[in-house]
Amino acid sequence: MTTFAKVKRSQHTSIPAGVLALLILLVLAALPFLVYQSVTNIMVNLFILLVLASMWNLLAGYGGLISVGQQAFVGLGAYGVLFLAQHGVDPFIAIPFAILVGVVFAVPASWFLFRLSGGYFAIATWVIAVVAEIAITGVPSLGGGTGAALPGLSGIDPVQLGADTYWASAAVGVLSIAVVFLIMRSRLGLVLTAVRDNEIGARSVGVKVTRAKLIVFLVSAAGSAAAGALIAISQLNVQAANVFNIQWSAYMIFAVLIGGIGTIEGPILGTVIFIVMQQELARFNAWYLIIVGSLAVVIAIWVKGGIWAQISERTGIRLFPTGYYVDTAEDEMEGKRLGRRRISKVIGGDRQSGQLSEAAETT
Amino acid sequence: MLNAIIQGILLGGLVVLFACGLSLLFGVMGVINLAHGDIAVAAAYVAVAIVPVLHIPAIWIFAIVVPLFMVAGYIVQRLLIQPSLNSGPLTTLLVTFGLSVIIENLLLEIFSANSHSLAIGSLASSAFKLSSQISIAYLSLLILVVSIVVVAGVQLGLYRTRTGRIIRAVADDREAAELIGADYRHIFGIAAGLAFGTVALAGLSLAMYSQVDPSSGPDYLIFGFEAVVIGGLGSLWGTFAGGIVLGIATTIGLFLSANFGALAPHIVFLLVLALRPQGFFPKKVAV
Amino acid sequence: MGRRPNMAEVVAAEPALSNQILEVEGLCAHHGQLLALDGVSFTVGEGSVFAVIGANGAGKSTLMRSIAGLHRPSEGRVIFDGTDITRLSTPQRVELGISLVPEGRRLFASLSVEENLLTGTYIRRSGHWTIERVYEMFPWMWQRKNQRSSLLSGGEQQTVAISRALLANPRLLLIDELSLGLAPIVVRSIYGSLSKIMEGGLTVLIVEQDVNQALSVAAKFQCMLEGRTTLSGKPAEFTPEEIEAAYFGLNSTSSIHGKD
Numbered sequence: 001m002t003t004f005a006k007v008k009r010s011q012h013t014s015i016p017a018g019v020l021a022l023l024i025l026l027v028l029a030a031l032p033f034l035v036y037q038s039v040t041n042i043m044v045n046l047f048i049l050l051v052l053a054s055m056w057n058l059l060a061g062y063g064g065l066i067s068v069g070q071q072a073f074v075g076l077g078a079y080g081v082l083f084l085a086q087h088g089v090d091p092f093i094a095i096p097f098a099i100l101v102g103v104v105f106a107v108p109a110s111w112f113l114f115r116l117s118g119g120y121f122a123i124a125t126w127v128i129a130v131v132a133e134i135a136i137t138g139v140p141s142l143g144g145g146t147g148a149a150l151p152g153l154s155g156i157d158p159v160q161l162g163a164d165t166y167w168a169s170a171a172v173g174v175l176s177i178a179v180v181f182l183i184m185r186s187r188l189g190l191v192l193t194a195v196r197d198n199e200i201g202a203r204s205v206g207v208k209v210t211r212a213k214l215i216v217f218l219v220s221a222a223g224s225a226a227a228g229a230l231i232a233i234s235q236l237n238v239q240a241a242n243v244f245n246i247q248w249s250a251y252m253i254f255a256v257l258i259g260g261i262g263t264i265e266g267p268i269l270g271t272v273i274f275i276v277m278q279q280e281l282a283r284f285n286a287w288y289l290i291i292v293g294s295l296a297v298v299i300a301i302w303v304k305g306g307i308w309a310q311i312s313e314r315t316g317i318r319l320f321p322t323g324y325y326v327d328t329a330e331d332e333m334e335g336k337r338l339g340r341r342r343i344s345k346v347i348g349g350d351r352q353s354g355q356l357s358e359a360a361e362t363t
Numbered sequence: 364m365l366n367a368i369i370q371g372i373l374l375g376g377l378v379v380l381f382a383c384g385l386s387l388l389f390g391v392m393g394v395i396n397l398a399h400g401d402i403a404v405a406a407a408y409v410a411v412a413i414v415p416v417l418h419i420p421a422i423w424i425f426a427i428v429v430p431l432f433m434v435a436g437y438i439v440q441r442l443l444i445q446p447s448l449n450s451g452p453l454t455t456l457l458v459t460f461g462l463s464v465i466i467e468n469l470l471l472e473i474f475s476a477n478s479h480s481l482a483i484g485s486l487a488s489s490a491f492k493l494s495s496q497i498s499i500a501y502l503s504l505l506i507l508v509v510s511i512v513v514v515a516g517v518q519l520g521l522y523r524t525r526t527g528r529i530i531r532a533v534a535d536d537r538e539a540a541e542l543i544g545a546d547y548r549h550i551f552g553i554a555a556g557l558a559f560g561t562v563a564l565a566g567l568s569l570a571m572y573s574q575v576d577p578s579s580g581p582d583y584l585i586f587g588f589e590a591v592v593i594g595g596l597g598s599l600w601g602t603f604a605g606g607i608v609l610g611i612a613t614t615i616g617l618f619l620s621a622n623f624g625a626l627a628p629h630i631v632f633l634l635v636l637a638l639r640p641q642g643f644f645p646k647k648v649a650v
Numbered sequence: 651m652g653r654r655p656n657m658a659e660v661v662a663a664e665p666a667l668s669n670q671i672l673e674v675e676g677l678c679a680h681h682g683q684l685l686a687l688d689g690v691s692f693t694v695g696e697g698s699v700f701a702v703i704g705a706n707g708a709g710k711s712t713l714m715r716s717i718a719g720l721h722r723p724s725e726g727r728v729i730f731d732g733t734d735i736t737r738l739s740t741p742q743r744v745e746l747g748i749s750l751v752p753e754g755r756r757l758f759a760s761l762s763v764e765e766n767l768l769t770g771t772y773i774r775r776s777g778h779w780t781i782e783r784v785y786e787m788f789p790w791m792w793q794r795k796n797q798r799s800s801l802l803s804g805g806e807q808q809t810v811a812i813s814r815a816l817l818a819n820p821r822l823l824l825i826d827e828l829s830l831g832l833a834p835i836v837v838r839s840i841y842g843s844l845s846k847i848m849e850g851g852l853t854v855l856i857v858e859q860d861v862n863q864a865l866s867v868a869a870k871f872q873c874m875l876e877g878r879t880t881l882s883g884k885p886a887e888f889t890p891e892e893i894e895a896a897y898f899g900l901n902s903t904s905s906i907h908g909k910d
Binding site for chain 1: 389394395397443446447452453455456457458460461464465469471472581582589592620622623625629630632633636637640
């Protein structure tokens with residue numbers, strides 16, 4: 001008997017998923033014409049969190065770098081927009097420049113941070129965020145500690161502004177998912193997967209681990225700064241205590257942990273769950289963060305891979321085919337009869353432990 | 364300048380007391396507890412809450428809160444940190460971060476955002492003068508002495524007692540420790556109890572010394588962490604020196620501006636990290 | 651060992667099966683997907699030396715770790731002195747009287763020699779061994795008790811590791827890869843002290859790659875290959891060729907199984 005084994009990337013769910021994604025994109029684009037602004041306002045918050053969560057997932061889930069100081073870049077993005085708006089630039093046009101501000105700050109920050117690892121890296125990111133906040137509040141023209149209103153948008157019709165804000169955040173949200181997806185499909189993605197599975201092994205075969213981590217760090221800084229820019233535009237006000245608040249890290253980390261770390265789908269699902277819980281539990285004040293935080297802790301400890309892994313393991317659905325799959329069948333006929341069982345996670349891909357053994361047993 | 368050094372030394376004791384538990388947890392089980400600062404704040408709030416109920420002098424609160432937090436440390440280790448250790452090294456970071464956010468918001472809900480302090484009567488304000496410029500508060504001196512005694516006691520316990528020996532053995536090799544009959548989870552629990560106890564003591568001292576508010580936990584964590592890195596990992600005397608350096612940097616920074624006073628210790632920390640990442644008193648073996 | 655027992659003595663000795671201190675029944679263990687132990691069974695009589703020999707990767711260490719409770723077997727039972735201990739934790743087994751000297755010695759590197767020895771007394775099982783007895787037997791340890799254990803030579807470390815295990819006063823001592831990485835003269839000296847170690851009625855289970863050394867002291871042995879027992883019995887019952895064949899798996903397939 002001959003054994004055919006093909007290394008494939010896409011999966012049977014990928015093509016319908018692509019059609020579905022297009023449909024979703026169309027609906028998202030048309031949303032301001034379909035629903036009230038109160039809904040699109042919530043969607044703006046959702047997209048901001050989506051950007052933060054997927055960027056933190058890229059950093060921690062794929063890069064293995066646990067940061068609790070991403071609010072540094074959120075704050076800098078927000079202040080970047082404020083600064084440019086104060087100098088006559090349209091805040092929406094300023095978003096790319098805000099991203100640049102984040103990256104420019106992330107480069108020197110990495111010089112310090114990359115001397116540390118694990119928990120020390122994590123606390124040091126916190127230090128960086130504190131330093132950024134204190135430094136910014138020392139600039140009187142940016143409002144010092146009390147903050148400043150965002151100029152340049154006061155003349156626009158509120159409905160139009162709401163829709164513009166929505167479109168901008170939707171665009172950044174979709175773009176950040178696309179960036180993570182493309183990174184994970186590229187060579188860099190393979191490197192990151194290798195590092196995630198076995199860092200020492202990857203280093204020993206010559207993989208440039210530090211360079212890969214640095215790229216991930218810069219990309220996630222850029223994304224977080226973009227989210228900060230959107231926060232400034234959606235709130236029309238920039239205040240250091242708000243945009244540099246540790247709560248941004250709490251939000252993104254909780255969303256990723258609930259949805260599932262180390263997959264693209266996880267942060268998306270986690271973001272939706274987080275926003276729904278935030279809306280539902282809003283009347284309980286800070287209790288909602290306690291409840292969501294407890295849920296995140298419980299999932300992090302006892303539910304491996306978060307909620308998405310549970311769904312994916314039971315249904316076999318993957319929306320973003322980033323890994324490779326070895327397609328095995330005893331022979332062509334046999335393969336058809338068996339409905340082509342797939343052994344997944346042979347080379348990289350999504351973090352779903354236990355899949356290999358299950359698939360191997362059924363074959 | 365002399366005053367800055369003296370105030371720095373007085374503060375250094377508190378920083379060491381705070382960092383002692385941080386180093387202990389990292390040295391024994393490789394866990395960085397991101398909720399460490401919030402636990403200190405929580406201890407202060409527990410004290411604030413029970414002092415009026417019990418009608419006892421505030422100074423006796425130590426005898427209640429510190430043992431309470433030691434037990435809490437054991438329970439948190441066995442219930443949360445141990446299972447997260449089992450599921451991966453990064454999980455402990457995420458779980459302790461989650462704890463940090465949960466504790467902060469719980470305190471916020473229960474006690475509001477107002478800052479509190481532990482009233483201890485005349486001791487808080489009385490001081491003696493060394494010269495016309497330099498005065499030393501009795502309380503600061505007391506905290507310094509208590510900190511040194513406690514930290515030295517923990518060190519002595521680790522090196523001179525049976526339990527301390529097993530804690531160090533588990534830190535070296537937990538499987539080999541199991542083979543001599545030690546359940547390393549239980550030993551981790553004891554280490555966590557010690558860590559929580561010392562940080563509770565630090566939190567209570569802090570609440571007597573100045574004021575705490577629910578969101579100040581991370582600031583203390585950062586301060587303690589910076590002292591640890593400046594001093595060199597695993598060296599408690601190094602941490603003491605690191606605390607003094609940070610205290611002096613703050614005092615000098617405040618001469619220039621309020622903003623710079625807040626920034627200066629962090630800049631010192633980053634400079635040390637850039638120029639001498641191993642710290643000033645590095646030690647090969649942690650604990 | 652000496653003379654062969656006559657038939658009457660064998661029959662009389664039957665009920666004495668109860669002083670089999672260790673019974674391993676159909677033990678299977680996995681490392682991930684890999685089957686490391688494939689239905690291993692044997693018994694060890696109290697007060698004797700039992701040797702497990704086999705090449706690298708034969709599953710010897712997994713067997714020892716399963717008996718000590720460090721590895722959870724997927725099938726089978728481990729019975730210690732009539733009690734099923736398969737589900738007990740390692741510390742619980744130490745309390746019952748099973749101590750393992752792990753492969754690579756695994757002394758506590760930051761502890762001194764004496765501190766390493768003292769950790770052995772953690773469970774406070776009373777018995778023959780005290781720290782004074784250890785120092786009496788190995789006087790050099792007394793002289794170097796304050797040295798850091800990582801500064802000792804391999805043979806010295808092995809002796810300290812065995813002493814540490816003895817201080818728990820076990821009834822069954824497991825020694826994994828006793829001679830690994832040690833000079834032959836050191837190995838001989840450690841084997842030389844074995845009879846003294848066993849004075850208190852101790853049972854010893856040794857895992858070895860050095861076949862001759864192990865078989866010279868063992869009352870019974872078994873040879874393992876790829877997780878299975880390929881030969882078992884008393885050393886005198888087999889020719890060196892038979893043992894070699896079982897060791898390398900040269901002959902037929904798996905079980906030539908015991909003659910006893």
